[in-house]
Amino acid sequence: MAGSVNPDRSEWDVVVVGGGPAGQTAALYATRFSGLDAVVVESERVGGDCHFWACIPSKAMLSPVHQLSAGQDVAGVKELVTDRHLDVPSVLRRRDAANDHLDDGDQVAGMLRAGVDVLRGRGGLSGERTVVVRDADGRERTITARHAVVLATGSLPRIPPVPGLREARPWFSRDATNIHEVPDRVLVLGGGPVACEAVTWLRAFGARNITVVERSPRLLARAEPFVGDALLAGFRGAGVDVRLEQRVERVERAEVNDAGPGLIHGGPIMVRLDGGDVLTVDEVLVAAGRVSAGVDLGLQTVGLAAGEFLSTDRHMAVKDVPGQWLYAVGDVGGPALMTHMGKYQARVAGEVIAARAAGRPLDTEPFNRHTDAVRPGRVPQVIFTDPEVAMVGLTEQAAREQGFDVEVVESDFGDVDGAFLAQDTYHGRAKLVVDARADVIIGATFMGIGMAEMLHAATAAVVAATPIPTLWHAVPSFPTVSEVWLRLLEALDEARQRQLVAA
């Protein structure tokens, strides 16, 4: 669908550059109830990476993986599905439907219905409140914002400086999420969320030789250590070759033929690892982190350095830019590169822009809608491996490094009735990190089937700093897996009682 803008128009109250979830949300929150108008400038597809290339297609493929795997551990169902494989073409059709066959018509229509204009083209700052938009034919148009410009251009894959890697035209996350050809032999460079989720579906889709090369000592190194250990055991048990504390030294691909996303990009690839091993694979998937998509944004025209994650204050205004007219939300600002965090920041930015445009002072009471109260240390994340990892707040290590008086408590799901009713052999573990002085939870991690939907209770407890004595009265329903909360509180109580007796 084309953009929706009067060709002669050149001024809006709010100009948003980047139409991913963060940019869309900022435009909606700045304009609803405020009387302001806004335009979203988008160079590719309204909906962003999240809808077309990241969260939506990946989770559309992972849900069938989880459901088959869960069924394989429930008597009465497992007899039907053990040793059965996914119907991969059906899963890919499901994925294609979920991301609208890469067509952003519905997303554009949604913005227009909400009264937000859409302008196709690549936007970049050219001075205060001014954005130059270059369309696909190279035509330029200068637009200005009466009140605010919001940068929401997302992030791009980081390419490690490995000789031969770039030239080999390896896969990046877009190929993995929009997979059409399943490589039989694949090397995954990195062991973070992108890598671990992709390994989960590549295995389920029938890739027979998967090697993961991660430079740090653990998979999902930012999670509690038990998570990486359990994932490692699961991957290795399923035949995935995981090489920790290793790097790729060089890559060679004689025949390169990049026929498009998700298709194998050429002939076999020779990969030399730093230990001296040489592997031959059909594809390399680079999943080695992200960089800010702020390189061509004209940041230097307002005195900012290009290419780094943009630094913002608690109201999402970009630091070191006078006048409070420039905001950044979502991945372009880091450091929590997740859709829900980008949308949260965008809600804050939108409300701040509306208040400032009306000349209203920003709210100052705790948990007001004009201030980011989540960063740092209260960020939730679900990683949709099999089983899932769900975590919020600080890990034990991070809490100790930040000087908290830390108590930790862990429990597996062995004696939770809801767990053995859900699965015949439920494997999972939960951990709480407690600030002993304040007697509140500051971190929680759950690993197990269905944990994604368990997380929000922990997020609410961490953000609200619910006192542990209050949590005793938040009764988990029987027989649900969430009774693990009771086990955790009992374990904490027991440890404290023992300490009292010992003292």
Ligand SMILES: Cc1cc2nc3c(=O)[nH]c(=O)nc-3n(C[C@H](O)[C@H](O)[C@H](O)COP(=O)(O)OP(=O)(O)OC[C@H]3O[C@@H](n4cnc5c(N)ncnc54)[C@H](O)[C@@H]3O)c2cc1C
């Ligand atoms: C494989 C994968 C899986 C993921 N899964 C999850 C998940 O399950 N849950 C989760 O919370 N997060 C997930 N993420 C992270 C999530 O995708 C990002 O945090 C999210 O997309 C960021 O939203 P955004 O709006 O900041 O950026 P984006 O979604 O990247 O949108 C930015 C938009 O800006 C446009 N743009 C860029 N430059 C310009 C310009 N100069 N002018 C105009 N337009 C421009 C782009 O075309 C794009 O449409 C995943 C990431 C990956 C890679």
Ligand SMILES: NC(=O)c1ccc[n+]([C@@H]2O[C@H](COP(=O)([O-])OP(=O)(O)OC[C@H]3O[C@@H](n4cnc5c(N)ncnc54)[C@H](O)[C@@H]3O)[C@@H](O)[C@H]2O)c1
């Ligand atoms: N479900 C989710 O919430 C979800 C899913 C996917 C991605 N994401 C987000 O997207 C972002 C990007 O994910 P990611 O996994 O690409 O990045 P990441 O930074 O989280 O992990 C990259 C991993 O690659 C390793 N690495 C980097 N260079 C390497 C090298 N040369 N050799 C070997 N290992 C190397 C790093 O040690 C790290 O463990 C993350 O911030 C993540 O939170 C979120």
